[in-house]
Amino acid sequence: NKDTVHRVYYGDLYTDDGQYMANKSPYYDSIDNLLKSRIKYVTGGQSMSIQYVQGDGSMAKDSYRGVLTSVRYGKDAMNEKDQGTQETRTEGLAVIESNNPDLKLSSSDQIVINMGAAHKNQAYRPMLLTKTNGLASYQSDESVPVNEIRYTNADGQLIFTSEDIIGTANPQVSGYLAVWVPVDAK
Numbered sequence: 001n002k003d004t005v006h007r008v009y010y011g012d013l014y015t016d017d018g019q020y021m022a023n024k025s026p027y028y029d030s031i032d033n034l035l036k037s038r039i040k041y042v043t044g045g046q047s048m049s050i051q052y053v054q055g056d057g058s059m060a061k062d063s064y065r066g067v068l069t070s071v072r073y074g075k076d077a078m079n080e081k082d083q084g085t086q087e088t089r090t091e092g093l094a095v096i097e098s099n100n101p102d103l104k105l106s107s108s109d110q111i112v113i114n115m116g117a118a119h120k121n122q123a124y125r126p127m128l129l130t131k132t133n134g135l136a137s138y139q140s141d142e143s144v145p146v147n148e149i150r151y152t153n154a155d156g157q158l159i160f161t162s163e164d165i166i167g168t169a170n171p172q173v174s175g176y177l178a179v180w181v182p183v184d185a186k
Contacts, residue, residue: 001070002046008035026171029137030128034179036139037127041093041181045078047071053109067103067165067176070095073116074182080156084118090185092119093127094158096165099175103167111160113180120156123183125149135172141183149183 008031015023050066074092077084094113105111115122125144129136138144152158158180167176 001048002072026134030135030172033127033137033139037093037179037181040185041074041091041127042072043075043091044073044084044088045082046073047080047114051111053103053111054106055104055109065100067096067098067111069097069111069113071113071115074118077116077118080114080116082116082118084116088118089122090182092116092182094124094180096160096178096180097176098165098167101167101169101174103165103176105162105165107162109162111165113158113160115152115156115158117156119152119182120154122152122156123149124152124158124180125183126178127181128177128179130166130168130173130176130178132166132168132170134170135177150180 012031013025013028014021015025017023048068048070050068052065053067055065071094072092073079073082074084074088076082077088077092092115094115096111096113125138125141126136126148127138129148150158165176
């Protein structure tokens, strides 16, 4: 988040058994990728919102119906209307998260993330993406499967459906987490 200091603890990166820093935790790759990506992509203004979904009827608790989204627009873009510069298109990111492992969007539900005017018709790739068996951590454009690339529309919106966002419970994620960044960033 903007204007905060991120904190990572030893126990998040390494297991307590064995020698000091000898065994990486299951979260190591994801945290390492987040820290490196923060330097590369995070700049500009920020917008956060909770988007509520109908769900497929299996979500019993209303408090679990919200999906938190956070956007950083990129350098020279402080809000969604700023056009920014050419450099703005290679920065910024979107975070999607939910703490509901039973999250299932209905066929009419959509999570719409407004990346801003500077990011119209632009390719995005996952940097972190929840999978049924864990959290995929992609360090580069080349490491991402082609079918996982998404494009913003003419309004600069990334749109996700029930096929994209599904809650899960595994050792790395309880709910849903994804971080999206621009393709072809320097």
